[in-house]
């Protein structure tokens with residue numbers, strides 16, 4: 001799990017651990033990761049903090065090396081870490097540095113983490129990769145005036161998530177024919193720090209499509225996009 005020390009990621013870590021998974025709780029800040037993992041361990045769950053800053057190539061490599069050195073295979077990778085910067089700012093004046101930062105974390109972070117952990121996933125009989133995207137990354141929703149959040153226009157965030165969707169499709173294509181499934185989840189508008197808790201869904205609800213894709217049966221899809229109410233338009 002990346003970005004699992006708070007918000008939706010923390011809830012996904014909790015649910016996966018409560019369903020019997022041994023969870024590596026990724027966090028870019030050691031103290032925040034240890035505190036979050038400690039809260040779940042205190043509930044008797046098998047959770048270990050893992051230093052993992054998806055924006056830092058060395059950090060991602062070290063994290064993968066640590067899991068490898070622990071002699072573990074990896075069954076599930078959840079690319080959850082994400083940021084939304086400059087929300088509410090029009091595309092014409094959105095700060096380029098904020099756009100770059102969102103691409104670095106939301107897009108490149110997910111690619112480098114998937115590349116780094118893929119060798120471990122290949123040891124699994126049923127590997128699952130979940131990319132946590134957004135309805136903001138759906139071109140179908142973004143071009144539909146009936147979409148409830150049509151008037152929100154977070155260009156950098158939406159573009160980074162749309163690109164993440166394309167990345168997921170590309171990995172799914174490469175891995176078709178292997179036991180590894182790569183799918184995209186939209187948690188829906190969920191009350192977290194990301195949106196100053198304006199979201200209308202609870203983290204428990206937001207975690208649901210992510211957990212469903214993380215625990216897909218062998219006959220489940222790959223290269224699909226699942227949201228709160230079923231398949232999402234790309």
Ligand SMILES: NC(=O)c1ccc[n+]([C@@H]2O[C@H](COP(=O)([O-])OP(=O)(O)OC[C@H]3O[C@@H](n4cnc5c(N)ncnc54)[C@H](OP(=O)(O)O)[C@@H]3O)[C@@H](O)[C@H]2O)c1
Pocket residue numbers: 002003004005006007008009027028029032052053054055056079080081082083105109132133134135186187188189190191192193194195199
């Ligand atoms: N909330 C929503 O309505 C909503 C809707 C659609 C999609 N999503 C997506 O769901 C995911 C989780 O969002 P959330 O709402 O739970 O947000 P959140 O509460 O703000 O949590 C974001 C998490 O990502 C981590 N993170 C940020 N940059 C990182 C980096 N470079 N390396 C590793 N971890 C990093 C944060 O760590 P720190 O604590 O160190 O900052 C935090 O753990 C994101 O990908 C988001 O885009 C959210």
